[in-house]
Amino acid sequence: MNQYLVGLATTGVIFAIIALALNVRWGWAGEFDIALFAFVAIGAYVYSVITLPPSNLPPPGGYILGLRWPFLIGVIAAVIIAGLLSAIAGAVALRKLRDDYFGITTLAIALILALVIGQYTPLFDGYEGLYGMPQPLSSVGALGPDGGNYLIICIIALIVTYLVLERLVKSPFGRTVRSVREDDTASAAFGRNVYQVKLKAYILGGCVAGLGGALLAAYITAFNPYGWTPTETFLIYAAIFIGGTGNSLGVIIGAFFVEVGIQEVTRYIPQIGSNASSGDAIRLVVIGLLIVAILWFRPQGILPERRARDRLAVAGSGAGLLTVPGWAARFTPPRFRQAPRWAEPASAAAAAQFTAEPAEVPAQAMALTFRSPLLVSVSGEAGPAGAVGAVADDPVSLRVSNVVRAFGGVRAVDGASFEVRRGSLTGLIGPNGAGKSTMINLISGFDAPDSGVIEFDGKRIDGKPAHAVARLGLMRSFQTPREWGGLTVMDNMLLSAPVEGRDAVWRGLLTARRLKAAENADRVRARELLDAVGLLRLKDEPAGNLSGGQKRLLEFARLAAASPRLVLLDEPQAGVNPVLRERMSDLILAMVEADITVLMVEHNLPFLERLCGHIIVMALGQTIASGSMAELRANRDVVDAYLGQEHVADV
């Protein structure tokens, strides 16, 4: 084979691996990382000092270790150390930073690292860099140091990386990571520790970058700090944008295009005058223009991110006879691959729903859907609409005592206290600025009170982070629905269902098939819930494409999928048309019927009166009254608070 072509291919393959690393961070997790090449460099250095013989450079030069250990150990060490350093850098940079500040912080970290490595010569020989790294298999066969043997190693590494990452991105872990990219607030509201998830993605990306670095060092057999300016990382970004953010295959194509294609094309441009850098300059101008063009004309890249397909796993089910076994499925054309509908191991009732158009389902039936994982026959008469009030001797589910939260001089919540009884549907009202939304944030853990106690089912939850509160079974909605827009409706549902540790990295890696089977129950239930809110036929659409009202309905279905014990609804009627309003009240009643305690902030008082037996009134950060709507109407303080300032000023 032509040595030149082998060299090009090797470069392309190595950069494809590095691009896959950045795709984990940016494409999956949405982390705008500018430090990627620092971790490639770490991988390269670690590989070098482990495989090189001991340093015999005169001081102040030199390098650490020099163990002369074999290639594979060098690569593994590179992966581990790059991962470890990513953990440290990520732990610093990922702490509650805005996306752009995160990018700037990673850049600062990368530059500090480059500065230290360049200046502190005993580590990796400073700016001189290391050279003479051994390349495996270079002496075997006839192709010499730039031969095809090493290319084969790199291709194997690329394939393994690709398969591992594909497996992970399709696993619950991948789904969780991508949810954080779409809307991390929503991820926290559904029990994900956003910081941890982001850190995991950052570390995973670092490990892959370390692998790329080791392979790069062994290929070019020399490495110094000049080889990893921020520009290198931007080139990888260009590859990702062009290939398709989030799509591994696209990213590989993009890497070849940017690192090999453009290089080859611009190679033939003659040098301009005495300017030795003119070729490089033109190449980078072209890449800069390409980034702009692709973001304008095709922001999703050549190959867009793949949408998850909603398919029930068939392994281990009674339908085995009717479906193609897993190994054979790989060779079966896609249209034959999907198990026929009637073979799916769902209940007959659920199966019938897939074909039927969604119909209006009465609240009672919905309640059953919300409650049980399987559809049982609808029984009982429709209860009286509304007046799902607290019974005085029901146990207290949520207790708020003397909670204070001030923003600067404004005491948004100023000593509020109230109780919500288990199984009740309680309203929380008050004029604008009464502190209702702040209260919701404090209870759900999106904010911490300055003082006071919040207890949920006997446990103190004030100051606990949102994801921890959600995991206890206390969930919330938002004034504007927060869906994971780039993920399908079904993915949104699956992300909302209790995850029970299924989104661990190792599970995604090692037990992919078992996870799929375990997810079947979630999928079936999700379909039932989507059917109940009339969204089943949209289950494979990106949730971001839904209309405002549909997003609200999806939010209810997601909350039901989460099966919480208590739900905080923050103005569920905001921006909802009158027809849908009726539907919403049915859904809220269905939640209560399904034994979910509901605390609802709402401005629509007739709506509240119809639904809630017990209503709490807040004004100026304090709870001023509570009781039935009739009682509140008779309460002078409440009328004052609502009827306006002059009334209050008279007092």
Added chain:
Amino acid sequence: MNNLLLGVGFGLVTAAILALATVPLSLQMSVARIPNFAHGEFLTVGAYAAYLVNEHGGNFWLCALAAAAAGGGVAFLMNALLLQPFARRKPKLLILFILTIAASLIIQNLILLFFGGNSLSYNLPQSAPHKIGPLLLTSLNLLTIGLAIVLMIAVHVLLKYTKFGKAQRAVSDSRDLARVTGINSEGVIRLTWLIDGTIAGFAGFLLGISSGTLSPTLGQGYLLVIFAAAILGGIGKPYGAMAGALVIGLAMEISALYIPSSYKEAVAFGLLILTLLVRPNGIFAAPRASGAAGATA
């Protein structure tokens, strides 16, 4: 003690240049709100424009004028041709950030293409050192500090007493609200970029003088120091940026007395990271004031 004063002297000069480079970034970020990665290139463009004029015999003032004009022109065009068309599509903030990175790649490498990668330097008369109180400064140093002060006052007057300043504050507060009250937001933003680039270009010229040589990465190499000063003072707060520049400038030069001077940038980067972790809204903001902002819809 003598060394310390020397450090303070250098620090003041560095801070003056840094303030000239940082205040326009902060001004832009208060209005257009774009974390601009190409800001360093505005400086580079200014420095090279000054070089061209200097090569044809231009003196300090002509060079300064050319630097300001070139910087302003590039910033204006970058906004008009690249950022505003994208901004009309209401993309995510990060997309605009990435576009400025692309712009930085393009501008930097066009400079590399036309001027080559070799270091260039100005041909300006040597300036004599003066003893000002305990500090030892050259006339050029004094001029730099003086010009920085004059321009900072000019920015202050602009923001506080002109119609543009009023409109600028309105747009900075709420772009939509400004628009419905009849303020031409896009026009204000365009003008802000022009001012941004003009001051930055001039700062690039001074940076070129003080670093002795020009290279196409002159501005980019300085960008993170600028961000450090801007973030320390609170992004989008031009007055904070002045203070941030003073702190970073002095910290860099004084630290160079105690640790190898090649690490002085690391000091700035370290301060940057520390600020972002402890006081992400700058040293003048209360630590927990906007805690709930992220949670409300």
